[in-house]
Structure formats: C-alpha cells, structure tokens
Amino acid sequence: MKISLNWLKTFLTLDFKPADLANRLTMIGFEVEDVIDGKTIPEGIVVGKVVRAEKHPNADKLTICDVALGTEKLQIVCGAPNVAEGQLVPIATVGTRLSEDFEIKPVKLRGFESNGMICSERELGLSDAHDGIMVLDPAEYQSGQSFKPSIQSDTVFDLSITPNRPDCLSHIGIARELGILTDQVITLPDATLTEDEQPANKFCTIEIHDPEACPRYSARVIRNVKIAPSPKWLQDRLDAVGIRAINNVVDITNLILMETGHPLHAFDYDQLAGQKIIVRKAQKGEKFTTLDGQSHTLTADDLLIADSEKGIALAGIMGGENSEVSDQTRNILLESAYFAPMTIRKTAKRLELSTEASQRFERGCDPNGTLFALNRAVKLFAKVAEGEIAKGIIDVYPKSIVPWTVSMRSARIERVLGVSVPTDDVIKILAGLGLQTEGKDPISVIVPTYRPDLKEEIDLIEEVVRHYGYDNIEPQFEAKNTLDAYIERDLELVESIRDYFSGTGFSEVLTTSMVPESAVKIIQDKREPLSVQNPLSPDTAFMRSSLISGLLDSVKWNCNRSQSNLRLFEIGQIFIKQNQPLPDEKQVVSGALTGQSRPRPHWKKDETAVDFFQLKGTLESFANRFRLGGFDMISKQLFLFNPSASIELILNNEHIGWMGELNDSILKSWDIEDPVYAFELEITPLFRAYKPIQKYRPISKYPSVKRDLAIVVDERVYVGDIKNRIQKSGTNILTQIDFFDQYQGEQVEDGKKSVAVSLTFTSHENTLSDSVIDPVIGSIVQSLESEMSATLRT
Secondary structure (H helix, E strand, C coil): EEEEHHHHHCCCCCCCHHEEEEEEHHHHHHHHHEECCCCCCCCCCEEEEEEEEEEECCCCCCCCEEEECCCCEEEEEEEECCCCCCCCCEECCCCCCCECCCCCCCCCEEEEEEEEECCCCCCCCCCCCCCCCCCCCCCCCCCCCCCCCCCCCCCEEEEECCCCHHHHCHHHHHHHHHHHHHHCCCCCCCCCCCCCCCHHHCCEEECCCCCCCCCEEEEEEECCCCCCCCHHHHHHHHHCCCCCCHHHHHHHHHHHHHCCCCCCCCCCCCCHHEEEEEEEECCCCCCCEEECCCCEEEECCCCEECCCCCCCEEEEEEHHHCCCCCCCCCEEEEEEEEHHHHHHHHHHHHHCCCCCHHHHHHHCCCCCCCHHHHHHHHHHHHCCCCCCEEEEEEECCCCCCCCEEEECHHCCCCCCCHHCCCCCHHHHHHHHCEEEEECCCCCCCCCCCCCCCCCCHHHHHHHHHHCHHHHHHCCCCCCCCCCCCCCHHHHHHHHHHHHHHHHCEEEEECCCCCCCCHHHHHCCCCCEEECCCCCHHHHCCCCCCCCCHHHHHHHHHHHHCCCEEEEEEEEEEEECCCCCCCCEEEEEEEEEECCCCCCCCCCCCHHHHHHHHHHHHHHHHHHHCCCCCCCCECCCCCCCCCCCCCEEEEEEEEEEEEEEEHHHHHHHCCCCCCCCEEEEEEEHHHHHHHCCCCCCCCCCCCCCCEEEEEEEEEEEEEEEEHHHHHHHHCCCCCCEEEEEEEEEECCCCCEEEEEEEEEEEEEHHHCCCHHHHHHHHCCCCCHHHHHCCEEECC
C-alpha cells in the first residue's frame, strides 16, 4: 500500500522527517518496506520557448527546434511527437546531469547540431509519462527562468498492511493512526453537496436478493457529466501512489478508494436495462465478461450485480465490459456497497482475479462508510466532470450492522503487558482511534464498524500497547504471570505415546496430510476418497484416510537406500468423508515394521526376521504400559492385510484399530519386497481408557499359585480368542495367562490342536487355597467347552 506524505498532510499537520516517520509507522505496526524520496529537479533545467519547429530533412521522427531561453537562443533536435512552435518547455542545458550516468552534451544528429534536450516528465523524475515532452502553462512560467515544477515535492511510503487492518488500506486510516502520535484529530474532506430537484429514486431502483452476501447497497445518479482527462492535481495524486490516470470519472473513483479505503464503481447509466440494479447470485454456468476483456464461467456461489436483463459487474471485484464508462458516457450510476468478505474472497480466489477492490472487500470494508465515500466522490464529479447530482441516495440496508461493545479491565492490561498504563492514557489512545468509551474500570469500548478486527479484550490491549509504545515498557526480571504449566491430559497422552515408541526402538516420521489419488485408492476400503478443492498439484489432491500410505513411502525411501531394518511410527490426523460439510477428523498413531528384528547383526545369535508376533507383542506391551487392560484381538479379514494375519483391535467393546501383515498387492504398489507389518490405533478411545498412575500398590506378600491346562480345540481357533475367553471367565485373582505349548500329532485327532496354558492366581488378602482356585478353573473350563467346543486333554 503506497501512502503519499502530501496526501496525509491534507488531514493533519506532520513535521516529521521521512526517515523518522517511517520508523514511527513501523513501531505502531505498519512495516515500511520502502521510502520513495520526493522528486528533486536537477540543476540546469531552464524554461524555454519553442520559436521554430521544422521537420528534420534526414529523419522522419526528428524535429529541429529553435528554443529561446530569455535572450539566449539554442538549436535543439527533438524526437517528441508533440513538440510545436509557441510551447513553453523544460530544457536540460549542456552540462546538466539528469542521472549519474547521463550528462547533456553538444551532439550532432543527422547533420544538425543539438545543444540541449527538451524533457518529458519521466526524464525529470516527475512521473512515468514519456509519450511526449512536458508542456508548461504560460500562466505559471516564462522563458529563461529556472524550472521549478508546480508539483509539490512528495515522499511516498510503501507499507505492508496486515490482513486484519482493512481500515488502513487508505490514507484516512493511516492519518487516524498518526493523529494519535501527534495528538491531533484528523480533518476529513468536505462531502457536502448541492443537489438538483430530480429525486434519484426516480431514475433507478435497487433489489438485493441475497442480503447475507450483500448487506448494503447504496447508489447515486449523476447526469450530464463531461468525460475528459483529469486535472493535473488529480493525476499527480494518483501518480504518487502508482495509479495511472484514465479519465476524470474513473480517476475520481480511484482517488476515493485510496483516500477512504472504500471501493466504488461507476456504471454507464444509459446501458442499464430497465434502470434497475439487482444484486443476486449468478446462475450456474452463467458467462460474464469483465472490464479486462476476460470471459468467466460463474457458479451459484458468485455474487453478481445485474440489471433487469444481464449481469453488469462481478460484485466487489470488477465491473463488466457491457456497462463501463466510455468517452460517450453522459449519465452515471455510482455504486457504494458492502459485500460479505467470504463471498468476495471465494470468487476472487476461484477466478484468480485479485483487484484493489477485492483486496479490501475480502478483508472487510466499513458497512457504514458507504455514504461518506459516495458523497465525497459525487462532490468531485460535480467539480471535475460538471455533473448534475440527483437528489438523495438510493440506499438499501435491510439489516443494519451496528457497533459492538467490548469490555477492558485495567488489571488485565497490566497482566498482559507487565506494566500499568494510566487509565486516562488508555482512553485517550482509544478515542484517537475513533473508539468511544464509557467508564474507567472496566472500560466499555464501543467499536466502530470500520474496525472488524477488534472483537475481544486482548485486541484492545494490542491497540493500547501499539500507541503507548513498546519502548515505554521497561524490562523486568520478575515474572508477572505464574510459570506453572497445566498440561492437558490428551496432550500428555500423545506425548507419552511418542515417548513409548521412541523408547522401544521406533523412529518417528512426519508425512504430509495431502496425498495423490493413487495412495487413497489403494488404502481406502469402500470409502469415497476426500478430495482437495484447490490442490496445488496432483500429488496433493486428496486428504489421507490412513497414515499407512505415508509410512510405506518412508519404508520405500529407506529401502532404496539400503536401510531395510525399519521400525517406524507416526502420530497424525486422518480424514474420513461423511455426509457433513466437514470430514470426520481423527488423530491416530500408526506404525510399520520390516526387515530383521535386530537393527544390526549379533555375533552370537542368528538373525531373525520381523514377524506378526513381534508386532502383536509390541501392542500388548503398549496396552500394559498405559494400563488399558489389554486389547481384544479379533481375527477379521481386513482390506489391508493377508487373511492369515489380519486383526481388529477392540478396547472396552469399542473399535480402536487394526494390525496385521500388509498384503502383497499393496506392497507391490510401493515396490517393496520384504514383508511389512503395520498397525493403526485411534487416540480418542485410548484417552478414554487410559489410566494414569494414581497410587503405588505393593507386591502381594502372599505366594502366587500356578495351574496348567491343556485344552484341545479346532485347529482354526486362534490363541488370542482362547485368551480372551479365559480373561472373561476368570475373576480378579487371575493375574497372568501364558501360553507355552501347541501340539498337533498322534495323540490329537485330525483337525484339532492341543494348546497348553499356564494360569497364575494371586491374592493381596490371603494365601489362596484349592477351594478358592478350583471353582475359577471350573468356570474357565466350562466357558471354553460351551463357547469354543474345547475339551481338556488328559
């Protein structure tokens, strides 16, 4: 955002040097990226009068001029197309240095002497205009005098305005901030008007079909305007902030934009069908051509300004080619509206159409600033374009947006800043920002609608410290706030999970949440992939529904670099599509094991490959570490795993995850040769079951009792299912279950297997006797017989 120092001085008195002002702006939150120094005219520029101008006989584009500098006369060969006899022009005489590497010297051009140069505005550093020489006003200059431009030397600050400060995308907004530094109340431009007797609502009606997207639409009608180039002062003002002058009507709307921060748009009134403005959503597929000649296909989410037949402007972004102001325009309808920021942002982003107007509307303009901007512009139309102003404003404002109140406490200010700011200073700062206050502690602050960023107490404290001055806060060696940290239990659990896996030899990886379509289609199980609306590339077109794809990427990357013994884990979010506006987002922990069970060979022990039981043991140890009571491991065919090693994990009758050996088709998709064993656990159910250590419980002083059982079951029955059944049938004195043998052979009939299990019983109250243990053993055997058709092997 370019801010002109001369423009600021129309609102308040500023005596700062540019460097000092740049520093002060930075200290109140407006970073100055560049300071463009005021225009200085080189020594040796003199006003001359062209007394003769003849075409060069040897060059079509050159003119031989005799120029009078008072009593002195020079011959100068000029290449400008607009040079003519009788003009007063700025002359760079011989010896004048226009830049460090450009000094005027006598030269011969196509056989004719040239002793100087007739200058354009760009050559003098006054503007970028260079399509012809600069022609001076005879009322201001005379031949022979030193040239001093009528343009006042200016300094321009290029500011970086944060997105939360749309009010400061204007000279008035910055002037308001500087008013606090200089203890001044800014003087706003005069917007009083002289209207004719014709009422504006006679010429046009306005309908708002979507008041959520357009809460307010104001307009005025100006008749019999004269389209012409803008006066020099208006062109110079726009040029200072980098805007090219077009004509008086367009230039006035640009001037108001940079002055107030509120975008306006001028329609050629005679091009409006039915003399009606309709603010509506576009039809899906509706075509619209903007002022830049580009055709756009709109959606039902895009807001359109239309007349009774067609769209005439993309609301808040750009006008239409079919209603633009031209040299033939005589009557104008001037729009000053307020559009919902989200509506404008979505359309501008989708169409990749960012304009000065859209940048302001999508940040939040002032809904109650439409009338001032409108009246200020119309006053200039009357002055510069000789327009006749119809009486009154057509203002449709179905539901007024009113200022809101935020309370601020002195104690809170001191706690946040570490210093006590006098209440009178706080009120003075807030008043300078245009905020009304009531009371002293707490202070009730009425926030105007041009400050949409001030919603909470902390926002107001930020405003206070910006203008109180960070330099006024003395460093202290005493903390004002307690250093005691309260850690949320869910965050504590996540960190504990991270520590557990890191401590058991796993390496943590971090992978991206956005993945290519191939990754989600391979991992998905009948679930529709969740696509990204505006992906940066095909590799980030979908949201992951599992962390496994990222872990497999890491496995492949490491295996390709001869690192094949891997134990990896990741904690992150997955996204499941559902019949809601937002997906179901879950935090999970996933892991993958492959290669050898030991990271390096051992001289005494043979290498053994990672297998399913190592993964199973890892998760059982995990359950013990977090006192979860153990997982129910249910054999179930899952889409990711081989049928022989596919387990659903249940905790307290709730699905919590799965584990198993990834099937060959998935490994083939990643070009991985070795088996990979993986798991995924949802963290929210873990949190509900997690039991932090509350108190120490001593080891029982009574001896434990062990009983061994050998049971015969169908060979298809999993040991894990047997363990689950024993756990459910045993009482609290059953403290440990260990399987130590499995046998199939002569003494067991075909299709059966014998499983030997050791049961440990412990009591903290007394020594266990057979009379206590035998009924529990009987209950376990009976449960195994009835539920699993098991028999005791004798």
